[in-house]
Amino acid sequence: MSPAPDTWVFDLDDTLYPPAVGLTDQMNHRIREYLSRELGVDEAGARRAQAQLRAEHGTTLLGLMRTRGVEPEDFFRFEECVDYSALQPDPGLRDALLALPGRRLVLTNGSTTHAARVLAALELADEFDGVFDLQAAGLVPKPHRATYELFLRTYDADPRRCLFFDDLPVNLEEPRALGMGTALMTGGTGEAFEVLAREPLQLRVRDLVGTLTALSQPSAVEPERL
Incomplete structure (x- = not known):
C-alpha cells in the first residue's frame, strides 16, 4: 500500500484556475x-x-x-x-489548500515572474511552500523525465508520497512512471473526482476544491477508502 501523500504538487495554468478564465x-x-x-x-x-x-x-x-x-x-x-486581472481569488480553494497535510508546491513550465503574478492574483502566494519553474528546471520543460527527477531531488520528496495535479495527460506519464500519484484536471460535471488506479494513486478530477476537501483527511487517501 502506498503511503498517504505529504507533498501536494500543482501545475499552475488551467489547474489552479479554470481554463474558461482565458x-x-x-x-x-x-x-x-x-x-x-x-x-x-x-x-x-x-x-x-x-x-x-x-x-x-x-x-x-x-x-x-x-x-x-x-x-x-x-x-x-x-x-x-498579459492582463492578470481576469483571475479571481477563490476562498474555497485557499481553505482547501491550507487543509492539506504536508507541503504544497507548484511545478510549472512558466517563469517565476508569471507564477508570482498568478498566485498573487489568486491570493495564494502564501499558501505554497515553493515554486519550481522552467528556469529551476534548467529550461528543460515538462514532460521530460529529467525535470521531475530534478524536482524530486530539489525538494527531497518521496515520489510515493506525492500527488501531482495537471491538466495535460502527457505531463502525468513520467510522474506516474516514477511512482508519483497523479490527478488529471478535466472539468465537467458529476462527482468531484474519480479513482482510476490505486498503486500509485491515479485520479480524474472534475472539481479541484471538492477533491482537495475530500483528500484533506489522511484516511481519505488510503487505497481501501477510495
Whole structure:
C-alpha cells in the first residue's frame, strides 16, 4: 500500500484556475505575436511555428533557444502584456489548500515572474511552500523525465508520497512512471473526482476544491477508502 501523500504538487495554468478564465489563450496570443516578429510570419505562420516548436522541443522557448539563439529574458517579455486581472481569488480553494497535510508546491513550465503574478492574483502566494519553474528546471520543460527527477531531488520528496495535479495527460506519464500519484484536471460535471488506479494513486478530477476537501483527511487517501 502506498503511503498517504505529504507533498501536494500543482501545475499552475488551467489547474489552479479554470481554463474558461482565458489566461492561457491570452498568453498564447502574446507568444504568437512574439513569433511573428521574430520569424517574420503572419498569424497563421506563427501558429504553425508554435505547434512545431512545441512538438519538437517541448516548449516554444526551448525551441527558439535551440534554433535561433533566443535568450529566455527576451522571450519572457511577452508576459508584460498579459492582463492578470481576469483571475479571481477563490476562498474555497485557499481553505482547501491550507487543509492539506504536508507541503504544497507548484511545478510549472512558466517563469517565476508569471507564477508570482498568478498566485498573487489568486491570493495564494502564501499558501505554497515553493515554486519550481522552467528556469529551476534548467529550461528543460515538462514532460521530460529529467525535470521531475530534478524536482524530486530539489525538494527531497518521496515520489510515493506525492500527488501531482495537471491538466495535460502527457505531463502525468513520467510522474506516474516514477511512482508519483497523479490527478488529471478535466472539468465537467458529476462527482468531484474519480479513482482510476490505486498503486500509485491515479485520479480524474472534475472539481479541484471538492477533491482537495475530500483528500484533506489522511484516511481519505488510503487505497481501501477510495
